[in-house]
Amino acid sequence: MTRQPASPAPPDRTVTPDVPPSGNAPRPWQLAAAALSITPLLRYAVARHAVPPGTDRRAGCDACGAPISLHRPWPALGPTARCGGCGARVGAPPAIVELTVLAAVAALLLARPPAVEVVVAAWWLAFAVPLLFIDLAVHRLPDRLTVPAAAGVWLLLGLAALTGAGAAPWLRAIGAGLGMALFFAATTLLLGTRGFGIGDAKLALSAGALLGWYGWSLPVLGLLLALTLSGLVALALLISGRASWSSHLPFGPYLVLGTLGALLLVW
Numbered sequence: 168m169t170r171q172p173a174s175p176a177p178p179d180r181t182v183t184p185d186v187p188p189s190g191n192a193p194r195p196w197q198l199a200a201a202a203l204s205i206t207p208l209l210r211y212a213v214a215r216h217a218v219p220p221g222t223d224r225r226a227g228c229d230a231c232g233a234p235i236s237l238h239r240p241w242p243a244l245g246p247t248a249r250c251g252g253c254g255a256r257v258g259a260p261p262a263i264v265e266l267t268v269l270a271a272v273a274a275l276l277l278a279r280p281p282a283v284e285v286v287v288a289a290w291w292l293a294f295a296v297p298l299l300f301i302d303l304a305v306h307r308l309p310d311r312l313t314v315p316a317a318a319g320v321w322l323l324l325g326l327a328a329l330t331g332a333g334a335a336p337w338l339r340a341i342g343a344g345l346g347m348a349l350f351f352a353a354t355t356l357l358l359g360t361r362g363f364g365i366g367d368a369k370l371a372l373s374a375g376a377l378l379g380w381y382g383w384s385l386p387v388l389g390l391l392l393a394l395t396l397s398g399l400v401a402l403a404l405l406i407s408g409r410a411s412w413s414s415h416l417p418f419g420p421y422l423v424l425g426t427l428g429a430l431l432l433v434w
């Protein structure tokens with residue numbers, strides 16, 4: 168660990184506006200370390216919620232019952248994802264959450280969106296990353312994650328609107344979130360289990376709003392990216408015999424990736 172030299176205090180703190188000088192901007196390794204430090208929390212969300220519908224949230228190891236908690240996160244909520252008691256796997260596969268978070272940090276560092284938009288994206292990712300792994304594992308997008316994701320994105324974009332961006336992009340973001348959610352909900356009503364799920368509709372409330380902030384074309388682009396990606400994966404699974412025409416594939420992971428892909432194009 169290296170210590171930063173203490174910067175000299177300004178002569179008069181009472182009149183100096185509290186704006187940090189650009190030299191104090193966090194370095195990439197500091198951002199990566201900060202992001203990695205929350206991965207036990209993300210793993211905890213996956214372990215708790217990746218359970219079949221109608222069952223209680225997971226409180227302990229499936230094999231030996233050792234509790235899974237944030238008070239003692241290691242090793243179950245670390246990158247090895249192994250129960251400390253019996254060594255059985257817990258939650259998302261080893262290292263994958265950590266690599267996903269590092270990839271997201273790298274993307275944000277390369278794209279350099281404005282600070283407010285980094286905060287909104289970070290909030291959304293804190294829910295979208297666990298949702299991605301939960302949907303892959305059990306084909307569910309729990310309300311306990313989709314609802315706070317949407318509420319936070321709407322509120323934080325509202326703050327961005329109040330502090331300079333204006334009402335127009337915020338109203339467009341809300342409209343895009345509601346529009347995308349209605350699209351998913353309509354396919355569920357029309358096609359039943361062959362359509363998207365209501366969980367996808369709730370995730371779209373936040374994904375659509377994030378994209379709609381930048382214009383009406385971006386939600387469409389994000390949706391097209393998600394549909395293309397899921398179509399390609401479904402085709403590959405069909406050809407390789409690992410899925411049939413009646414298989415139900417989760418769409419949440421593609422919605423997350425499509426949203427990120429579209430955001431990276433606009434940042």
Ligand SMILES: [Zn+2]
Nearest residue numbers: 228231250253
């Ligand atoms: Zn165990």
